[in-house]
Amino acid sequence: MENNKPFLEVLQGRKTDRIPFWFMRQAGRYLPEYRELRSRKNGFLDMAFDSGAACEITLQPIRRFGMDAAIIFSDILVIPYALGQRLEFLEGEGPKLERLRTGADIAKLNPGLMERKLSPVYEAIAKVSSKLDDKTALIGFAGAPWTVATYMVEGGGSKDFIAVKKMAYSDPQTFAALIDLLVESTAHYLIRQVEAGAEALQIFDSWSGVLDSDEFRKWVIQPTKQIVDLVRDSYPQIPIIGFPKGAGYNYMAYAEGTGVNVLGLDSQVPTKWAARVLQPLKPVQGNLDPIALLAGGDAMKLAAERIIADLSSGPFVFNLGHGIHKDTPVEHVEQLVKMIRS
Amino acid sequence: MENNKPFLEVLQGRKTDRIPFWFMRQAGRYLPEYRELRSRKNGFLDMAFDSGAACEITLQPIRRFGMDAAIIFSDILVIPYALGQRLEFLEGEGPKLERLRTGADIAKLNPGLMERKLSPVYEAIAKVSSKLDDKTALIGFAGAPWTVATYMVEGGGSKDFIAVKKMAYSDPQTFAALIDLLVESTAHYLIRQVEAGAEALQIFDSWSGVLDSDEFRKWVIQPTKQIVDLVRDSYPQIPIIGFPKGAGYNYMAYAEGTGVNVLGLDSQVPTKWAARVLQPLKPVQGNLDPIALLAGGDAMKLAAERIIADLSSGPFVFNLGHGIHKDTPVEHVEQLVKMIRS
Numbered sequence A, B: 001m002e003n004n005k006p007f008l009e010v011l012q013g014r015k016t017d018r019i020p021f022w023f024m025r026q027a028g029r030y031l032p033e034y035r036e037l038r039s040r041k042n043g044f045l046d047m048a049f050d051s052g053a054a055c056e057i058t059l060q061p062i063r064r065f066g067m068d069a070a071i072i073f074s075d076i077l078v079i080p081y082a083l084g085q086r087l088e089f090l091e092g093e094g095p096k097l098e099r100l101r102t103g104a105d106i107a108k109l110n111p112g113l114m115e116r117k118l119s120p121v122y123e124a125i126a127k128v129s130s131k132l133d134d135k136t137a138l139i140g141f142a143g144a145p146w147t148v149a150t151y152m153v154e155g156g157g158s159k160d161f162i163a164v165k166k167m168a169y170s171d172p173q174t175f176a177a178l179i180d181l182l183v184e185s186t187a188h189y190l191i192r193q194v195e196a197g198a199e200a201l202q203i204f205d206s207w208s209g210v211l212d213s214d215e216f217r218k219w220v221i222q223p224t225k226q227i228v229d230l231v232r233d234s235y236p237q238i239p240i241i242g243f244p245k246g247a248g249y250n251y252m253a254y255a256e257g258t259g260v261n262v263l264g265l266d267s268q269v270p271t272k273w274a275a276r277v278l279q280p281l282k283p284v285q286g287n288l289d290p291i292a293l294l295a296g297g298d299a300m301k302l303a304a305e306r307i308i309a310d311l312s313s314g315p316f317v318f319n320l321g322h323g324i325h326k327d328t329p330v331e332h333v334e335q336l337v338k339m340i341r342s
Helices: A006-011 A032-039 A044-048 A051-065 A078-082 A103-107 A111-131 A145-154 A162-170 A172-196 A213-234 A248-257 A271-278 A290-295 A297-311 A330-341 B006-011 B032-039 B044-048 B051-065 B078-082 B103-107 B111-131 B145-154 B162-170 B172-196 B213-234 B248-257 B271-278 B290-295 B297-311 B330-341
Strands: A069-071 A087-090 A094-097 A137-143 A200-204 A240-243 A262-264 A284-288 A316-320 B069-071 B087-090 B094-097 B137-143 B200-204 B240-243 B262-264 B284-288 B316-320
Touching: A006 A200, A006 A316, A032 A051, A044 A051, A044 A087, A051 A069, A051 A111, A051 A330, A078 A111, A078 A145, A078 A172, A094 A145, A103 A172, A111 A137, A111 A172, A137 A145, A137 A172, A145 A162, A145 A172, A145 A213, A162 A172, A162 A213, A162 B290, A162 B297, A172 A200, A172 A213, A200 A213, A213 A240, A213 A248, A213 B271, A213 B297, A248 A262, A248 A271, A248 B248, A271 A284, A271 A297, A271 B213, A284 A290, A284 A297, A290 A297, A290 A330, A290 B162, A297 A316, A297 A330, A297 B162, A297 B213, B006 B200, B006 B316, B032 B051, B044 B051, B044 B087, B051 B069, B051 B111, B051 B330, B078 B111, B078 B145, B078 B172, B094 B145, B103 B172, B111 B137, B111 B172, B137 B145, B137 B172, B145 B162, B145 B172, B145 B213, B162 B172, B162 B213, B172 B200, B172 B213, B200 B213, B213 B240, B213 B248, B248 B262, B248 B271, B271 B284, B271 B297, B284 B290, B284 B297, B290 B297, B290 B330, B297 B316, B297 B330
Parallel strands: A069 A137, A137 A200, A200 A240, A240 A262, A262 A284, A284 A316, B069 B137, B137 B200, B200 B240, B240 B262, B262 B284, B284 B316
Antiparallel strands: A087 A094, B087 B094
């Protein structure tokens, strides 16, 4: 694939003169222009499913900071929503879903509605794609089946993941049916994003860290590999970034077992270890602690310098290890961008 | 050190005929006899600081299941409490502390009160010690400075650890003063527990997983090493188990840098990797997912069998990877104990 977008160059395993960067949750509440737009809309879903608003929000950080990649403004929970599960985003409370507890609950989910329900996402991608300059790439994304399933079974965020783990441990057939449905629908969703104009994909497995190594293989590695294979059947060249947040010592198995092209690193991953062990296998992306960015000053500077020093001799995309926190001062982001660019 | 307690044998690096075991939070709400006693007391601190009640609660699981070690019934937050920080345990809400935010807040903490405030813990240890048979060991414990500091600065549990990380990043001198105070008082507390009759110690670093590798070295490894050194100055032979929950790839640095004798493994640590890399260095303890125990049945059986198969050829203490969940059926614990013993 020939192109002159530094982000995509790195994802193909090539080194570039400048370090490409973007930040997870770069379009979000820390930006005054986002808060302004949000104040005129009726909650998160109203923004995500209005293709004009989603396009505008996606572009806001690019205008301000000139990231090397935009990521479409959406959420990993649009898949349960598109499958017919009730979903609300309550101000200050996080997502609430109607809980799935039985095989009958899962059987009621209906992939037939997906195309219509998700069409605003594809429209937004097409709009963003037409507006980006020829240096800036567009990322599509989805949640990994395990992480999306935790929300679907727990009915929202969780502290100890009892309901979903109990289903996985006690009724693995029923849980596998849910995971299989998520594999199919997520692969389809990612393929449609590529058709609409996404030039790279990221798979977020935010809760991969709560599983032991056997369960990690079953519910993280295998489903992710199936998705990667399905997407590659349609788009063999599309770069796919895997982000198994908190995977710890299971990271290596993920790198070897899933077939993703690029490894997203959470903040915990030691960069010297990543440079020695992971980067020779695949390009890496990460991993500044978002709270170092929120704190700013010397701590942010030293942490970012260490990351750049350790990882920039191989193919590397600078990013955070998790999403930007809403209380992050915009000036800290400006300072970080200056550092990366210099 | 000569003894015939299998748990202590393993902690000294020797193999035993039977696999010693105990479970984190083995004295707790899943036991009807604990709930009965609790119903007659006025909250958690009222139990922990009544040496008779604490002794009784410590012994309850031993009577029922015959673990190879009892762990004194207490909490990692008795240290902030003994230093004069206001602490409450609210039913169903977890601990609430008055928040420390400034150097002045930290300067107000007073180690002079510790001995008197913690004396019921030492009394409880002496009581338990006099009642255990000659096969069962007694474990004392404390929280590691980083983890205890998170509660002291956040004012309770946290999701993103913003306040404590912000202090560590933006004002490392002030934060170091807090950590230093915790090193001194925790080492003293552990030494006093040994004097009272504890035969092994465990240091819980429940939140070590939220730090990047540099911060992990500063706030987890260094303070833990200082505590281990201070305790060893008084009791060179006392076995110390380090439990850096969620440490992921920083685990190896912890094993090498802290000087603990034994490595407590959380459920995420792959047992095959631990057998190959960690166990040749130090005995290991762990790591069944408590939710597998809660779920019971085949999943629990298979996971426990895998752990035993992978780790029992070296020095190994069977345990969970985190505390027993309050909703765990007692029969599942019985079944697990039978498995370990057979």
